[in-house]
Amino acid sequence: MRLVLTLLLTLSASAAYAASPEDDYIAARDKAMAAIAAQESANTAIETIDAQNEKDLADLQQRLASILGPLQVKDFPATGTINLQSLNASDIGYGMLDGLRYSQSDDGPSIVVSTRGLTERWLKSKAAETDADFKLPTDIGEALKLDGFYTQAIGSDAAFSGTLDFSLKKPEGADAVVARLGGWTQDVGPIYDQHVVVAVVKGDRVLIAEAPASPAVPKIAACDSIWAAADADAQKAQQADQGANQDDSTNTDAGNAAWEKGDADYRACMAQHLPGDPAFAGLLAQAQGLADSMAGK
Template sequence: MHFIFRFALVLSPILLLSPARAASPEDRYIAARDAAIAKLSNDNKINEAVDKAEAAARDELKGQLTAILSQPARPGFAHAQLNLDTLYKGDMGFGMLDGLRFDADTGRDGAKIGEKRADGSFVEPKAHIIVTTESLFTRWLHEHKTWWDKGSKNVPQQVDAALKFEGLYTQAISTDAAVVNFDDLPIAKPASATLAYGFLAGRTQDSFPDKADEVFVSALADGKMYVAYGEIEPAVQVPACTAIRTDYNQKADAAAEKLERKQISRQAYDKLGDLHQQGEDAFKRCFTERAPQQPAFAAATRQAQALLEAAIGK
């Protein structure tokens, strides 16, 4: 009995000093990220030393995520990069999803990355895969709970609802335009996944695009969150739906012209409502109804499924 008591006394300081409450690898990553953001964002200078400091911080964060995620190489994709465009608060691209990003090593039709196309644009990777942990993803959701200004819809805090919110993808990836969801895709959930979602997409800085030229897929599997997106060929479009929106836009322009010429009263003009928005809403309803009947929709679904399998690796 005395032996047990003495043993407990010896053990007590050890227990007090045990690393049970030590910071987890993810805690250390978040702390390092936030420290780098604070240091760089408070430094108003832009010079070689600051650039080197940011590069060193990015290398450190990438190394930590590489150890946390332990991701294998993916055929057809380049080595993993840190999925953070910038560590400067206020810069475009700040606040992207914490994770590693794999970029396809070729562009559409196998074109070499960086080559100049006939239209003057440059070839970019045809697909991207972002990998993070479920807990880092939920932390990121919490950080983005009020990311956009008051009055704008922000990302839901439940994972399944968040994956269906198009604004999540605008905030999570490198883009200078908003991601828009045209329609859900009937992808099959991989056996290892507890959640999976896919949709037809486009990007816009103004009005809703006429065609969907990308797919986005996301999945939660084995404690990791995968978000992948890529160009599709052919794009999915429904000319009849575009014609409906064009008709509304023409009516809107005609009404505005009549108002300017005082051919109709302000009261009559206001009674028409927002014809441009009505046309956009009608286009979306039409697209949702008719797009699944297009051969390109089935092709897009297959491409999305293949991208999801490449992301999860099974």
């Protein structure tokens, strides 16, 4: 009897400590990253590193597909590709959110899907960043409100710059919904090619949709004027710095500050005026439609 009890306790303990599919995925991902980092340190040929990177990404994609299962959102494919673009820290697209991306087309709407557990692990790693520009809160709800989340989670070679937040009706069954209008940029100033980004947290899933704004975000003259004035002031400061022909960077700093302030003022102007534009109703409907679709409404 004692032997049977001992065996039962041993099996119970083994089950309790068995690695989950998410644990297995993280272990495989970290092992692959470490192997590629070692190859980089050993000056391995880039072709060899790239081949290993592609092989490991394919393996991780299969693991994620097993965890997430098929996507069931209208107008989106059931199968996706891994959201991580590289496991090589030297490459653009390294360190993105662990999940799968389901795209209608190369330039069309897409949805990135992850789990709460994977998202929380990813946010924990971002909270530990030593560079303040990359730090994110560990709470999913708080992170979804920040430009930096979308820049690091679903972007690769550009930063997300938010214009305004939509106030949506939370779909039935969803735990949280965040909808934003913004664009991808490598510089400050107006972004005329804007996107609607909608995040839905439902049960164990975190879904992030991105789609080109439809209708297109209109130009607002008053806001363009704000940016034009700031740009002119910044360029004057830059020219003065060049003319001084000295190491003093006071004018350069003033120019950068003028661009930064002009960018913030421009976006604040858009957030103030856009809700009164006829195009806004269509943008709001687009965001609500994405949220409802992802929540399975």
